[in-house]
Amino acid sequence: MVSSEFINAINENNELRVHIILKDSLLVDKSFRQFNEMVEYADRHNYNVWKNGDDPSPLILSEKAVDRDVLNEELTMLVDDFTHERVRRIQAIIKKLYTPVQPQVKKDSYQGKTNHEMDYKTIQRASRGIREKVNQSKENGIWLTEDILIIGEYAKQIEEATNHILKGD
Numbered sequence: 001m002v003s004s005e006f007i008n009a010i011n012e013n014n015e016l017r018v019h020i021i022l023k024d025s026l027l028v029d030k031s032f033r034q035f036n037e038m039v040e041y042a043d044r045h046n047y048n049v050w051k052n053g054d055d056p057s058p059l060i061l062s063e064k065a066v067d068r069d070v071l072n073e074e075l076t077m078l079v080d081d082f083t084h085e086r087v088r089r090i091q092a093i094i095k096k097l098y099t100p101v102q103p104q105v106k107k108d109s110y111q112g113k114t115n116h117e118m119d120y121k122t123i124q125r126a127s128r129g130i131r132e133k134v135n136q137s138k139e140n141g142i143w144l145t146e147d148i149l150i151i152g153e154y155a156k157q158i159e160e161a162t163n164h165i166l167k168g169d
Contacts, residue, residue, distance in 0.1 A: 001034065001037065002037055002038055002041045003021070005017075005021060006018070006021045006022075006038050006041070007041070009021060010041070010042055010045055010047050013047075016079070018042070018047070018049055019049070019078070019079045019080075019082050020079060021038070022035060022038055022039070022049060022082070023075055023078050023079060025038060026075070026087075026090055026091065026094060027075075027094070030094055030095070030098050030099075032091055035087075049082060050082060050083060050084060051081060051082045051083050052083075066093050066096050066097065066144075067097070068097065070093060071090065071093045071094065071097060074086065074089060074090045074093060075090060078090060088140050088141055088142060089142070091139075091140055092140045092142045092144060095136055095140070096144055096146060096147075099136075116161075116164065116165045118161075119161040119162075119164050119165050120161075120165075122157055122158070122160075122161040123157075123158050123161050123162065125157075126154040126155070126157040126158045126161075127154075127158065129150070129151075129154045130151050130154045130155070133147045133150055133151050133154075134151070
């Protein structure tokens, strides 16, 4: 939903206020729907929210390079350097910091289940987790090290469950 405050900032051609409202929306709505709606609104009203120019900072984020301090620094820089690259980087940092990791399935959780019910659920859950991480990376245009490691963990869970089914245990 586009707020009246944002509409007024667009109508007044107040670039600083537009950028601050957009920046704040990234933290308020971590799905970034509100941000996308506001950018689309601005586009429909022929208001360009983006600055031109290349962002010299690298887009690949290492596991150790991402924390709340880095996020705060990026958000501060965003107001004056409102580029696609910086927004994508901030979205990736927010997802990394605020997206919960699926709990690991314990190896002994198969006991007591018939017809491999737990195996099939493990495969479904891990497949869903892989799809989510791949889609996040596609949306952001960034492959985070942590996401790749999580995908590997999901793959191991699928492999264990399929081996268990094939053995007929």
